[in-house]
Amino acid sequence: MIALAPAPFSRLRETLRPFTPAKAPLDLALGEPKSGAPSLIRETLTAHGEDYDHYPPAEGAPFLLNAALHWLRRRFALPQTLLRAEENILALSGTREGLFLILSALRALAPSRRHVLIPDPAYHAYAAAAFYAGLTPLFLPALAENNFLPDWDSAPDQIFADSLAIYLCSPANPQGMAAGMGYLKNLLARARRHGVYLLMDECYSDLYLGEPCPSALQAADALAKEESLAASSALENLIVFHSLSKRSAAPGLRSGFCAGGAAAIAAFRRLRLSGGAQMPLPIQRASAALWDEESHAERQRRLYQKRFRLAEEILGDSFGFYKPDGGFFLWLDVGDGEAAAKELWRREGLRVLPGAYLTQSSHQTDPGSAFIRVALVEETSRLQDGLTRLKRCLRETPR
Ligand SMILES: Cc1ncc(COP(=O)(O)O)c(C=O)c1O
Structure with a gap:
């Protein structure tokens, strides 16, 4: 340990x-x-104050999951067939919670895997997640000579074969460089060959400086088309994480979601239904309003x-x-x-x-x-x- x-x-x-x-x-x-934070939050919370009377659905109410789905489709030009709200998307009380808890959920699916691959430097929750899930993190330096992105080829196949998951943030905290489509496709394909989950932290993806940064969902879609995979298999080993903390300047709202393969999302839903933080319904309403609003x-x-x-x-x-x-x-x-x-x-x-x-x-x-x-x-x-x-x-x- x-x-x-x-x-x-x-x-x-x-x-x-x-x-x-x-x-x-x-x-x-x-x-x-x-x-x-946008005034839309306060307006929506006030309009839906009576919703505090109810326990919120931990997985996210249909209106929130649909708002997240439509935002993903618009923002990344995804085909209609790639994602379904109930099967592929889960509400999170901020992405930190999701990025931390996900390893415990995935462990149940692949209990023999021992490692987690993490860029160095990176957001501290990834290493903490590995530590508390009893997994051994292996840190790959993200250096200037590689555009501040980890060189995954430096990790041999036997390490991949023994890894449960890979974390990657794009654009990255702290260096701000984004993984391009080629990089994402290579990583996703190699991870899939070895049965490793790719956990993509895309919580800064709307704060781009030039061209919009791609999502690993686009890479999964492109790979699936190249390999003639069924839409249901395209996301098998991928989960992406998105947040309203940066996009909507609302870090106090504690609102995000993750989207990915149906089996992994189902495992994560089971874990969160037992012990995950539930997002109060008025906050779910405000979150849906923010995902629906671009200006x-x-x-x-x-x-x-x-x-x-x-x-x-x-x-x-x-x-x-x-x-x-x-x-x-x-x-x-x-x-x-x-x-x-x-x-x-x-x-x-x-x-x-x-x-x-x-x-x-x-x-x-x-x-x-x-x-x-x-x-x-x-x-x-x-x-x-x-x-x-x-x-x-x-x-x-x-x-
Ligand atoms: C890289 C990265 N991932 C995740 C988070 C967590 O964001 P949230 O506010 O959605 O929990 C942060 C917050 O600073 C971050 O920098």
Whole structure:
């Protein structure tokens, strides 16, 4: 059994505790959208207040599953035959819950599998899920030379054959690079050959900067057509996760869903019916209204595109700045991420996350230790000020 690294924000609190910042704090560490959740939420909650009288269906009410289904079809141009609401979609109280619990559900389907493959760095819930499901995580570095995506060919076939699942986030937290169709198809096909589930965290997929980022659902559909598979087999080893926290700037709503192969979704439904968090019915109503509405998501996307332009103007090519495919993080190469985070906090009151707090350091070279993650979630003028101070402070700090 591996030791589980402490959660990144507990670690950050401990690191920064000894220092008193010289200036008023500005949080650029937490990836919490601060642009204000759409008023549609409050309106819908008020209109459906009487629904609090009822236990909510844990799997999601038909109106929510259908809203998710139609959003998936619109957003990714999926054929009508690929997904059915009741069979292939499950409501989640935020994707974190789903990403964490899914391994326990899949274990029941393939109890002999021992490993879980996880990119490094990655969202900490994946490693925690492996740990609490009694599985051994194997971390694959996601390095700049591979466009910050893991090189799955570096994992031999016998590791795949002994793995229950693979996690992949696209666009990724923290580096923001998206997996293209070719990459997704190769990974999905190899995972299928070895009976491994691909767990795709697509919760940033609506916050793209250029072209819309593809979904693994599109890759599954394309593969199925190439291999003349029946629609019911196309998603066999795939589950994708989507969230309203980023798309709709509603992290407090705790609303997401997953979609995938019928057998895996059925196993997950059984687990969630016994112990999963139920999303209150008025929240299910508000969630359905948000999945049905595009203009607010478009506004969010434009907002982050504007902030990346601002970051580019301020940072230029300093600290390896690049514009990612999506998401709302900068992944800056500052030499020593933890030292930089301490300095930024002490001198400027800027809270950023050391990249090493998102990695598992199981490699000779920690793929995160040189980096800091900076969230572009603050209001634009505060962000402009924060990034200008960040650049000045890091320029004055010897590497
Ligand atoms: C990569 C990634 N996956 C999942 C989540 C969880 O999102 P949710 O709010 O839907 O639980 C986050 C939240 O920050 C995240 O960054």
